[in-house]
Amino acid sequence: MSKRGGRRPTIIDVAARAGVSKSTAARALAGAPNINAETRERVLKAARLAGYERNHLAVGMRSGRSGLLGLVIPDIANPFWADVARGAQDRAAQNDVSLLVFSSDWDAAKEAAHLSALRRARVDGAIINPVSDSFDDLDRFGLPFVLIGSSAERFPDTSSVGSDIAQAVRLGLDHLAEKGHVAPNLILGPKSRLARARFLRSVHQHCVERDIDPAILVMEDGEYTVEGGRLAMQRLLKRPHVGHLAVFAANDMMAIGAMMAAREAGLSCPEDVSILGFDGIPAGAFTTPGLTTIAKPGREMGIRAVEGLFDEIEGRPEHGRIHLPCRLVERASLADLSVGTPQRKAGAGRI
């Protein structure tokens, strides 16, 4: 609170202290090659003494680079996206760049407003997970950007970073199969979301490879929320089936909802019902039983997105689409039906 009023020193102050011109001071501070070593030291010392700090605003104005990057995600309160944000932040900091994080809250209008705020703040580029269905906002954006997450598919020409859904689905289905659940029931997102189609396509492909007819797959749709998962599970439970019920949910929130619905129906997990999630959110560790799930590499995605954005800004040959592998997090929500004596009721799937 002490020297809050004092004007912050400029490069001219430093130059005066060191007894050189501001050009020379600038060269010393920028680490330019054509400068006498002794002079450089003198300037650097003067800068340290004066408490000089380069004014990024002035630099930005002169160079056209603000040193700011934007990140627009659907929900900062979702730990997965927070993880992405942290990865991006850390990577950006390495290059002395700051990150403007905006949460669109799944609202296309809010997203457009954020994009416009990023333009006004003169960011050098942005990382975006678009919730809007229209290309217009992105077209209007007019700055370099990289897409992140599954919606990248709609924009084939822009570089993007996402998780490898096909690999993740294979991982999940293989693990399920190992435990004796060959054709699990599916809880998917809303038909309007693109991620749903991709998830389903991967499941189909995997079935074909294993000589399983995809037509026997039973599935329900729901919102990507706990409530959506609970409702979908209730519908699933109303359908006729015998024996143990295995469910692969497209999202951890839905998986948790499904777990609740099962309990409400008097079924216990994993004895009567096996549930596999997808995302890897921390809350999955706190449910009873712990949720077995496929974790997306959120932090890594953030890092790679920033690196891709740097390439995009520098105009380096674009790296195209990156798909990062997911990993299995094994907890306790899956019954092992493959062992000699079936847990409680035999058989997987339906009649």
Added chain:
Amino acid sequence: MSKRGGRRPTIIDVAARAGVSKSTAARALAGAPNINAETRERVLKAARLAGYERNHLAVGMRSGRSGLLGLVIPDIANPFWADVARGAQDRAAQNDVSLLVFSSDWDAAKEAAHLSALRRARVDGAIINPVSDSFDDLDRFGLPFVLIGSSAERFPDTSSVGSDIAQAVRLGLDHLAEKGHVAPNLILGPKSRLARARFLRSVHQHCVERDIDPAILVMEDGEYTVEGGRLAMQRLLKRPHVGHLAVFAANDMMAIGAMMAAREAGLSCPEDVSILGFDGIPAGAFTTPGLTTIAKPGREMGIRAVEGLFDEIEGRPEHGRIHLPCRLVERASLADLSVGTPQRKAGAGRI
């Protein structure tokens, strides 16, 4: 991707289009009073046509205001802090200001680095929840700031925004008492954290008011994590006690850990053990049973912090400390011992 290369129009372009000088154009754009209405319209139209957008970098350089605010919190992946961030963001956006969010990850060195990054980015001020114990970093910061959260106590001279711990503790203890748990066991944070002392002090005060000797209170310390809560609960269970065990945890994460420890010990909640949390994180809704807790007003805290920071920046008389009320979120982790027939075992507390 189309017009990405095109130079963005400046106020001079707008002035040329409208056939006026840049001074006049600036007046029109700024909404200054001393300008002909017709001229203003012409300029505004020209600006719209040109797709003009004011360059915040240049404005910032001229005015000394960057239009940027900083927010430094311990953990962006913690939903409570994410909630704070969102509130702050929304409020800042109303004043056409953007927010730089930094997560210190409970690391004092990282925090210092972030503070320095904020200075470099030339933010107009910052909202900080300091994890560092030293005043030095904050003193060195040299820009207007507002403290957020419980650590504000160490800095009596700066304005701050926090939750009303005393009110929250009273709310929790009253609710516990209503259910028949008069002197609950306590799970507290590490002794080094200031929030612990404040929490404990509020509990003592409440006891004194109710003629309960604070000395009979049993407590354990732990890290503010799930694991910390589990360990603390294990120690609590090892102590001799009879009947139903009621626990008030200083943090939801710890409460969830305590719940796990109880289950691992073969005790069921809420039949054998009652647990009350503090924070209001979403994960508390997904545990079995749902965690009854005291929710802090994260979003509101973010909003008020930004407003306080605006005051601080403008040099308006500081509003001092603000303590926002918390609210009870009742779920299912508390047994009701007050009804006619005690649930299973009678009596609250210990021998």
Added chain:
DNA sequence: CTGAATGCTGGTAACGTTCCCACACCTGAC
């Protein structure tokens, strides 16, 4: 001993905006 090349430095012009001052024009009063 001259000319060019090299190493280092200083001056100055931008970048886009806002603010201050000056000026031109008009109106109305003396």
Added chain:
DNA sequence: GTCAGGTGTGGGAACGTTACCAGCATTCAG
């Protein structure tokens, strides 16, 4: 007809930085 006052406009400087160009020694080849 002149002067004071108001209204609207234009010109320039400034903010702090970087990039470019010119200048000054010094050195070295011819």
